[in-house]
Amino acid sequence: MIPLFKVAMSAEAPAAAAEVLGSGMVGQGPKVEAFERALAARVGNPRVVTVNSGTSGLTLALRLVTGHRPASGGEVLSTPLTMEATNWAILANGLRIKWVDVDPATLNMDLDDLARKITPSTRAIVVVHFAGYPVDLARLEAVLDRAEALHGFRPPVVEDCAHAWGATYDGTPIGAHGNVSVFSFQAIKHLTCGDGGAMALPTPELHQRARLLRWFGIERSADRLSNPPDVAEWGYKFHMNDINAAVGLANLDTAERALARQRENAAFYDAELAGVAGVELTERAADRTHSFWIYPMKVEDRAGFVKRMNEAGIMASNVHERNDKHSVVRGFAADLPGLDAVAPRVVCVPVGWWVSDEQRRHIADTIKRGW
Ligand SMILES: Cc1ncc(COP(=O)(O)O)c(C=O)c1O
Structure with missing residues (x-):
């Protein structure tokens, strides 16, 4: 995996x-x-x-x-x-x-x-x-x-x-x-x-x-x-x-190399996944450099997506759950239409320094084949 x-x-x-x-x-x-x-x-x-x-x-x-x-x-x-x-x-x-x-x-x-x-x-x-x-x-x-x-x-x-x-x-x-x-x-x-x-x-x-x-x-x-x-x-x-x-x-220097590699991997996904049906990438602005600790995107049928990725030997997860649904913060509930629209669709695929050229190609191709 x-x-x-x-x-x-x-x-x-x-x-x-x-x-x-x-x-x-x-x-x-x-x-x-x-x-x-x-x-x-x-x-x-x-x-x-x-x-x-x-x-x-x-x-x-x-x-x-x-x-x-x-x-x-x-x-x-x-x-x-x-x-x-x-x-x-x-x-x-x-x-x-x-x-x-x-x-x-x-x-x-x-x-x-x-x-x-x-x-x-x-x-x-x-x-x-x-x-x-x-x-x-x-x-x-x-x-x-x-x-x-x-x-x-x-x-x-x-x-x-x-x-x-x-x-x-x-x-x-x-x-x-x-x-x-x-x-x-x-x-x-x-x-x-x-x-x-x-x-x-x-x-x-x-x-x-x-x-x-x-x-x-x-x-x-x-x-x-x-x-x-x-x-x-x-x-x-x-x-x-x-x-x-x-x-x-x-x-410290290992982290610099990790950053460089995860940015390379993310640039590869950005190019490969742009326009793929059922996938929406997040914003990239020219005035910012992303660290890509994770690579979140938005997909239709997230459960189906994660299942397909797992079958292909790829871990995929939303990583963080929305915090406002925990019972400990029930008293602070608010209408959050932007979050409602996006939370069920957020998913991350491996992007880190350990992801090889072959692995990122396999990940992009698996996504492109659909789920
Ligand atoms: C967004 C965010 N804030 C805070 C923390 C807490 O950091 P730590 O685990 O070092 O306490 C984390 C940890 O993953 C995090 O992802």
């Missing part, structure tokens, strides 16, 4: 982890600092703070932008088409979710619906670069300008970049566009630490708060004997350790 996911572990990673394991220093130390410098250089934002998962990063990001204390009420505008981690981070902060519809062309948040739903109760907006296709950040800025003119404030934005390591918008990497951005380096992401994540912060103040709150609110560099640091704001235990950081450092 050609898998949808595979772990992108470099040949150097085991030795890098072993070196840390034998060093006597396995907590947050020099490898974390080195990994943060390397991430910052690639994102083009010096304010990078690693964490132990994307979920921790999202939880902390919402805490940073919605106030000094969680559980203080208000609503966060978010997309239901994502991994549950995006939205459960809102609940973990004691905030309500207000669903924004999904744009069937991009599978990202529908920015017109977002504009309609911003009110004085909006505490933050969470957008997801779904599959690694960047949200139209210039249009998002225009929506915020309009909100500011209408309501007298600019809601803060958290970008969930879990799928989007390596993606760019308007020539600039995702993570350097003026919002709090959160990456995931979980097991099957094209940059993996085993588990891990990173936040890219837009200001020195948010950078400093993120550094403190990922580890109890304590300044780790302070001299605790002669000058014990005060904790002015309580924090979490969300820091990354040197074992995961060493693995991430050893995988």
Whole structure:
């Protein structure tokens, strides 16, 4: 079976982890600092703070932008088409979710619906670069300008970049566009630490708060004997350790090669599948580069499509279920016609770095033969 996911572990990673394991220093130390410098250089934002998962990063990001204390009420505008981690981070902060519809062309948040739903109760907006296709950040800025003119404030934005390591918008990497951005380096992401994540912060103040709150609110560099640091704001235990950081450092170049290959595979599918009956591809805009963590498209008779793919030795799945149907968020139900139209049709086929020339040809031909 050609898998949808595979772990992108470099040949150097085991030795890098072993070196840390034998060093006597396995907590947050020099490898974390080195990994943060390397991430910052690639994102083009010096304010990078690693964490132990994307979920921790999202939880902390919402805490940073919605106030000094969680559980203080208000609503966060978010997309239901994502991994549950995006939205459960809102609940973990004691905030309500207000669903924004999904744009069937991009599978990202529908920015017109977002504009309609911003009110004085909006505490933050969470957008997801779904599959690694960047949200139209210039249009998002225009929506915020309009909100500011209408309501007298600019809601803060958290970008969930879990799928989007390596993606760019308007020539600039995702993570350097003026919002709090959160990456995931979980097991099957094209940059993996085993588990891990990173936040890219837009200001020195948010950078400093993120550094403190990922580890109890304590300044780790302070001299605790002669000058014990005060904790002015309580924090979490969300820091990354040197074992995961060493693995991430050893995988950085592997991730670059993975990105290049998944883009090649996606370009092949784009060319092969354009105009195929029963298949609709997602949008591609010239001002963005996609990371193609997954290759979503829209098909008629999805169950039949998946069955046909499986028979041909190809895994296929929608990967993420719409989040708004879970009973835990029943109270936030909303009319979402764009999502209703598209959710039953979204399906992904293998696109990653492991997919060979012969395999991608087999996948495209199988789709073209119909199901
Ligand atoms: C869109 C999205 N957000 C957040 C996360 C959470 O990341 P992590 O698994 O690193 O906590 C994921 C994980 O797959 C994801 O796909």
